[in-house]
Amino acid sequence: MNNLYFLLCFLALSWIPRGVQAQSPVQTNVTTGASVPYTPSWTARHYLQWLGDHAALPLTGSHWPLPAAAVRQALDQMAPTAADAQVQAARDHVLQELDMAQNHARGQLHLRSASEGLHGYGENYTPGSSAQLSSAELRHSGGAVSMAGRLGVRVEASPNSLQSQFSGAGKEGEFQARPDGSAAVLGFGGWNVQAFSHRQWWGPGWQSSLVSGHNNPSWTGAGIQRASVAPSVSAWLRWMGPWNLDIFVAKAQDPRVVEQQPQGFWFSGMRLTLKPQSWLEVGLSRGLQTGGAGRPSGVKNFAKSFFGQELNKNPEDTFTDSSGQIAGYDVRARCPRSWTGLLGSCAAYTQWMGEDAAGKGIPLPFKFMSLWGVETTYGQGQYRVFAEWANTNAYSLPWDTKDQFPGYVNGVYRQGYTQGSRWAGSAQGSGSEVLTVGWMDAARQRMVKLHAGKVHTSLGAYDPRVSAPRGDLWGLSASQVLSWKGMRLTPELAYTELSEGQDQRANQRKSLRVGMVVAATL
16 A cells, blocks of 8 residues: 555655755755754744745644754744844744753643543643653764754553553553653764654644644654755755655554454554645655554564555455555645735645555555645734644545545554554544634634534544444633743643543543643753
């Protein structure tokens, strides 16, 4: 399945850049050194996206984390004038957050009532309380090879909101510890080889990523990522504009939810993001599950999975499926600048992820789940409004004529497309249709979201043994960042109501959640 992705990755890797080329009048041939992965807060992501739309920042906005040095390099290429006060303020906000993330140790305590929610970009997935510590970035550069690292630890209530009985202190325990935020990076030739523990956000959406989102615990694994997002100096690849490639392999932490579950599977993710025009961003993503208890494993089977061989077994086939996979595309297009006076810096985006492949030469994904969104900013970049519709059924494109069926679940990996029992894509889970309308005030760091739709299987977590809360959905959430004595306090409130199913511990039909995040530089 999806050999197209391997071919694109091979194309990108076939030319290792010796330097980078800027999109500004200032040219640079300095290779970006190793740096730790950086995922911006929703506020900083808002500003980065606005700078890309309004001031042509040469950076992709739908691929997180990116190397911290890559984001800093793109911001350094901007030279706002005195007349660009809003551009300068947005740039300064992100640079300040980058400085805090790289140069200071940080601590965060999140106290919240134990209840499930519909988590989007930058939100804490844990249906309960958690605490996290991370060190400052350690860096060393000498010659052609550079190094960077960071230590992190997170202790949290079990992320499985449907689990009612616990044992031990590991993935089946009521409280769990993870090396979340840790990274060890070796940089050379414009690439970062890295071991890490973090979550990905792959896609243009604010509420959902259909392939890899913020609803699940961090993946702990290893991979390779381009150290820069700058355009290539190669004439063959310059058309791609700013681009990044990320490939990783991680071991799943999946509590037992079904009999004969292939626990401990390997998960591999691949994403290529490019910005061939200042108004257009394109992403190609792939996620595959392979190995695990009772399943074919080893290097040979992983190679079959990676190259899309022996998949989608038919009754007459003699082979055993090597893996379960999803793959697809996303596109974000900015409105013409002539519309700015009427609609602000507006954009439309979509993401399609298919669970099967068609074709024998170069198999391509089809049977797509789909996401559609529109967004606009106003108030000189202070505010953002978005509306996003996500359908996690296969054959969900408007022109599909075949009957829809729920995505994210299959007969091979019966625990579904999950990590730590939580949906690794959209928090709305399998077979759902949800509309989210959101409003952000970046200057005051305030966000409000409204949700409406239908949840087919379960919200947040997945356990096929229980009749989880589901059905007609409506909900709202709000958060506000405050400053007090050098700390950041974020009170939050969320209400979610579902019409069917049975209450299961922290996953309930009617759920009111209150919480407070206390974050400080140490």
